[in-house]
Amino acid sequence: MASSRQIELIASAWLARRDGAEWTAHDQLQLDAWLQESTAHRVAYLRLDAAWRQSDRLKALGAGVPAGAVPERGAWGMAPLPESRATPSESGTDGEPSAPARVAAARHLSALSPATRKLPKSRPRRLLRYATAGFALVVLASLAWGWRHYAAVDQASYRTAIGGLQDVPLPDGSVITLSSDSRILVTLSRSERHIDLQQGEAFFKVAKDPGRPFVVSAGDRRAIAVGTRYDVRRDAAELRVIVTQGVVRLESDNGPGGRRRPSTLLPAGSIALASDAGVVVNSGSVQQAEEFLSWRSGFLSFHDTPLASAAAEFNRYNARKIVIGDASIGSLRVGGNFRWSNAETFVRLLELGFPVRAVHGKDVIVLKSR
């Protein structure tokens, strides 16, 4: 019986070989046999494999480092790790996940990523980097074009490109976080703070001002608050309002044929979906509601989410769309936490964990069943 250290050495030798280019089916068979031999082999292998896959996240340190140059130890203060100097002297602080850090799929996946995965022989070129440069914020401070009924103090429109995320601070102290591919028109008057959500999604941190209601309108519906935090998202067919603090009133214009539609009060923890059919409110914990808003820190979280919906989420943030090629796989359930800038990784994990194969096109990734 080999010692635990010998087993570790053998396991690492296997993994290193598999990491090379010369891996054959025969090798795989031999490895499988070795893994079957004893649980001790298997746990040693799993441990090293997981650690090696974790090291994938070191890519975050590669941003801005010229190819072929290995930075000095502890040189990370200069490397664009915007959130912290990763030097041993620093104490870790809890904070938002770092912008470039990749999600450790192995740790969070509930349904993906088999441990015995084959490393691709040649990786596709560098995944989409979240490029702040590709992000366009257009501010059109419109000139006073005519007299308005209310004295508009301030009117400006903001928009983000796909993959962009932007905080818009307002003069009243409120902050709007604009999601990818979204557009708003802000009109501040003395009697009202009016935000027209023309497209996409935004999260509102509203400064308290009872005298000036904060109104977010989308089509014929309005979500009104005084001082609170909530998120409004507009899709072709429905409007989604998520409240994480305080109370929001959801109002609608009269429906077709002049039917009055009642307004709905949404307390914190509500997830409301408004469509032509009416408003459905899901009341849960604030924590659950917050989960839907992890996009603000660059993540998407899925819990037992149908693949079709997960793909749609990714598509909000990426120009290269994930297309479900076969209806049969749209209902597969997936889980995990992903950077939304990392659709490629998501797809790769799908291929590993599910009977799915991806066909990479120029601006689409088509998922087909295997």
Place this chain on the structure above:
Amino acid sequence: MDDSLDNWFIREILVHERALMRYLLRSWYRRDEIHDLRQDIYVRVYEAAAKARPAMPKSFMFTTARHLMTDRLRRARVVSIDAVGDLDALNVLIDEVSPERRLSARQELKQLTEAFDRLPDRCREVVWLRRVEELPQKEVALRMGIGEKTVEKQVAKGMRLIAEYFYGGGHTHRSRERAAADAEHGDGHGQQQAD
């Protein structure tokens, strides 16, 4: 071959290696046996989970650890007084196993960076080229002017050390690691409290 079990094991058990190592170091009187002890604990947990997944994986792992240490002590002919004293304390220690606090992605990256920075030079360079620049091993060999076999060896070493530093927090500074790794960097600040 049960992938979901493997994933469960990585997700629910391996993430606590740092805490486990601290516990073992505190409780077990022979450091040179800890590597082996850890393996035994993992084997037991994995095999038990293959039959039925424990509801509280972390506690289950610590309980398993305690049982194993107790067994070993019973089997050992010579028992140091320290060890017995420690063993009484084991029950207490388990209760104080710190409450769950998952590291943020940022802290993880930081630890990973520290682990990376502790690799010996050549190994560190190989890991960088392979993992960050994603060059195939062949390419790494060309770039560094070393043989492909050497690259493969360095990759193997790199993953062993990263696992040790990242998961275990590098508690196991021992001569055998030096045999495996021809250099040991860092000042052993792997003792930092991770949870």
